[in-house]
Each structure stands twice: as C-alpha cells, then as structure tokens.
Amino acid sequence: MDLPVFWFGVTVLAWVLFFVLEGFDFGVGFLGPLLGRTDAERGAAVRTVGPVWDGNEVWLVAAIGVTFAAFPDWYAALLSGLYLPMIVLLLLLAVRGIAIEFRGKHDSTTWRARCDVFLATSSLLLAATWGAVLGALVTGLALSADGEVHGDGGWGGLGRSLEPLVGPWAVLGGFAGVLLTTVHGATFLSLRTTGVLRERARRLTVATAPALVVIALALFIAAGHAAVAAAAALLALAALAAWRRAEVLAFAATTVAVAGSVVAVLTAGMTDTSWVLLRSTLSPAGDVTLRAAAASEGALHLITVAGLVILPGVVAYQAWSYWVFRKRVHTGFSPSATARRAARVAAR
Structure with missing residues (x-):
C-alpha cells in the first residue's frame, strides 16, 4: 500500500466531512434569525442542529490531527502561513458553541x-473566513525553499498571515463560502423543519442557488477543474429539486457540491507530473509536495493502525446520532410555552 497516497485520501476525506457537516451548521446558524420571524421559529431552526453540531466539529479535530500526523510539513506551512486566521476561526467556533x-x-x-x-x-x-482560507489555498502561500513563510506585499510579523486573505481568490472564496453555506443550510432546514420555516428555506434555495451556479462556472473557466464544473451542475440540480419540493435530492446535491468544492481546492496542485499539496507563490522550489511532506514510513504505519480503530468508530457513532434525530422539528414548538403549561399542570 502507498501510505502517503492513502493518508492524503484520508486527510481530504476528513476535511470534506468537516466542511459538509459544519457547512449546513453554519448556514442554519445565520439563517435562523433571517428565516425565523418568531422566537419559536428561531428555536426550531437551532434545534435542527442542536443534537449534532458538536459531533460535527469533531471532524475539524480529526482533519487537523490527521494533517499533523501524516504530513507535518504541510501542517506547518498551513499553520504558519495562516496563523491569525486560524486563531480567529477557533475564537468564532467558541462563540458559536457558547451561543448554542x-x-x-x-x-x-x-x-x-x-x-x-x-x-x-x-x-x-465562520463561513466567510473558511471560504477565504480555501480561496487563498488555490493560489498558494508565500513559501521559500526552506519552508519559511514570507509576506509578498511587505507585510511583516504576524500580519503576513493575514495577507493571503486579501487576494482576489480569497475574497471570491469568502463570498462563495457564504452563498454555499446559505444554500446548504437552507436545504437542510427545508429537510428538517415543518410549516412556514420549511417553506421559506425552500424558497431561499431556489433564489440563491442560481447565483452560485454562475460563480462556479466562472471559477471553472478560470481554473478548469472538473470538480468545480460538477459543483455548478449539482447546484443547478439543487435549485430545481427545491423548486419541485424534492428536499432529499436538494440536500444531497448541495452536500456533494460542497464536497466537490473542497476536493477541488485540496487537489488543485495535483497533476500527472507533480503532486503539490501547497503551492508557493514565490518559487516552485518552495512548493510543498506529497512525498516530501509525508511523515516517515514508520510513523505512517503507526497512525494507520490507530486510524483503522478510531475513525470507523467515529463514523458509526455519528451515523447513529443522525439516525436517532432524523425526525423533523416542528416549527410551532415553544420551549417557554411548554414550560408554562407544565407549571400549570404541576400547580393543579
């Protein structure tokens, strides 16, 4: 078995699962107040992800852990080049978890x-920042041949880790990230709620998905990556499915579109002649390649044994959690009203 290639596939899978699962989490988070006109409706939106959001974040830990263990040089370049954005992302995740x-x-x-x-x-x-980070990775980071991260535009100190987020691809990625999580969250809400919240989420999908199709087609013309073209087709399918009230198909289409977009970014440097994990904007000598960035053979064998035990268990537990909480959340439910009724019954 070619362990570096195998673990690159596992790493990509972990990042895909994080962005797919947290993608609709983020979408639900900012769509709840937008689509929910009452406290009960907003509460219903939050309850669609309430039992599973923390389990979804496990995949961020898994993705970062696998990247660190299997490709330490790749991990070091990413964290050094995007230090401050990563700190901001962790703080935002903490605020979001506290709010829920x-x-x-x-x-x-x-x-x-x-x-x-x-x-x-x-x-x-979170949606905008993650989108900007992925957009920045399309063009790469300012890496020298010795692995040191520099600032192209004269940004010094920690500020150099913010510089990649002001490039055109990063800005476009942030905008696309918000739109994609909007559509992904809306399809999830229409699948998991009832009543007016379900209908508003469905209409939002129909209205927003075409804009993403245009962006994805523009990216395909610029980058020529087949996964981006597939994402455009899937988003068009999601809009059509939502219009026809085929909610399962709409959510499945946005799920695969998110997965395809992440795969497109993480494999942007993979060609027939080179396996580049992270491009250098300074010189090809600074590129982080799969073979050079991989851990030693012994370390890869060790994490393979551990991974075969741990990762299937995480997948099985999460699948069971989603099965348990598979029923729709009724929009008319109000926690405060339920508490008042229980108090009246107890008083009698």
Missing part, C-alpha cells in the same frame, strides 16, 4: 434573541 449551548439556559425571549445574534454573527463570519 447557553440559548436555552434562561427562559427569556430577550436572552434567546441575544444568543441568536451571537450565533448568526459567528456563523456568518
């Missing part, structure tokens, strides 16, 4: 509304 967990800790409409604001803001910024 604390939303139901106090029976107050004002309290829940404030938590919804933090949830929506952090989710929107």
Whole structure:
C-alpha cells in the first residue's frame, strides 16, 4: 500500500466531512434569525442542529490531527502561513458553541434573541473566513525553499498571515463560502423543519442557488477543474429539486457540491507530473509536495493502525446520532410555552 497516497485520501476525506457537516451548521446558524420571524421559529431552526453540531466539529479535530500526523510539513506551512486566521476561526467556533449551548439556559425571549445574534454573527463570519482560507489555498502561500513563510506585499510579523486573505481568490472564496453555506443550510432546514420555516428555506434555495451556479462556472473557466464544473451542475440540480419540493435530492446535491468544492481546492496542485499539496507563490522550489511532506514510513504505519480503530468508530457513532434525530422539528414548538403549561399542570 502507498501510505502517503492513502493518508492524503484520508486527510481530504476528513476535511470534506468537516466542511459538509459544519457547512449546513453554519448556514442554519445565520439563517435562523433571517428565516425565523418568531422566537419559536428561531428555536426550531437551532434545534435542527442542536443534537449534532458538536459531533460535527469533531471532524475539524480529526482533519487537523490527521494533517499533523501524516504530513507535518504541510501542517506547518498551513499553520504558519495562516496563523491569525486560524486563531480567529477557533475564537468564532467558541462563540458559536457558547451561543448554542447557553440559548436555552434562561427562559427569556430577550436572552434567546441575544444568543441568536451571537450565533448568526459567528456563523456568518465562520463561513466567510473558511471560504477565504480555501480561496487563498488555490493560489498558494508565500513559501521559500526552506519552508519559511514570507509576506509578498511587505507585510511583516504576524500580519503576513493575514495577507493571503486579501487576494482576489480569497475574497471570491469568502463570498462563495457564504452563498454555499446559505444554500446548504437552507436545504437542510427545508429537510428538517415543518410549516412556514420549511417553506421559506425552500424558497431561499431556489433564489440563491442560481447565483452560485454562475460563480462556479466562472471559477471553472478560470481554473478548469472538473470538480468545480460538477459543483455548478449539482447546484443547478439543487435549485430545481427545491423548486419541485424534492428536499432529499436538494440536500444531497448541495452536500456533494460542497464536497466537490473542497476536493477541488485540496487537489488543485495535483497533476500527472507533480503532486503539490501547497503551492508557493514565490518559487516552485518552495512548493510543498506529497512525498516530501509525508511523515516517515514508520510513523505512517503507526497512525494507520490507530486510524483503522478510531475513525470507523467515529463514523458509526455519528451515523447513529443522525439516525436517532432524523425526525423533523416542528416549527410551532415553544420551549417557554411548554414550560408554562407544565407549571400549570404541576400547580393543579
């Protein structure tokens, strides 16, 4: 078995699972206040991801852990070149988790509304920042032959890790990230809710997906990656499926579109002649290649044994969790109203 190639496939899979699962999480986070006109409707939106959002974030830990263990040079280049954005992302994930967990800790409409604001803001910024990071990786980072990260435009110190996010591909990636998570979250909401929230999410998918199709086609013309063309076709399919109320098909289409987009970014440097994990914008001598970045043969054998035990268990547990919480969330449910009814019954 070619272990570097095998673990590159596992690494890509881990990142794909993170972006697919957290993609609709982020979308639901900032669509809840937008589509939910009442406290009960916003609460219904949050409850669609309430039981699973923390499990989805496990794949970020898995993706970073696998990248570090299997390709330490790739990990070092990514974290050095994008240090501050990664710190911002971790802080936003913390704010988002606190907003979800604390939303139901106090029976107050004002309290829940404030938590919804933090949830929506952090989710929107997460979608934009992750999109910008992926967009920046398409062109690469300013890596020298010795692996040192530099600033192309004279940015010094930690500021050099922010420079990749102001490039045209990063800006386009941030915009596309917000739109893609919007459509992905909307298809998830239409699949998991009832009533007016379900209908608003369906209409939003029909309205937003065509804009993403145009962006994906433009990216395909610029980059020529087949996965981007496939993503455009899938997003068109999602819009058509949502219009025809085929909600399972619409969500499946956006899921594969997100996966294809991530694969396109992570394999952008893979050609018949070179297997580049991360391009250098300074010189080809600074490119991080698959063989050179891979851990030693002994280390890869060790993590293979550990991975065959741990990763299938994580997948099985998460699949079981989604099966348990597969039923739709009723939009008319109100936690505060339920609590008041229970109090009246107890008083009798």
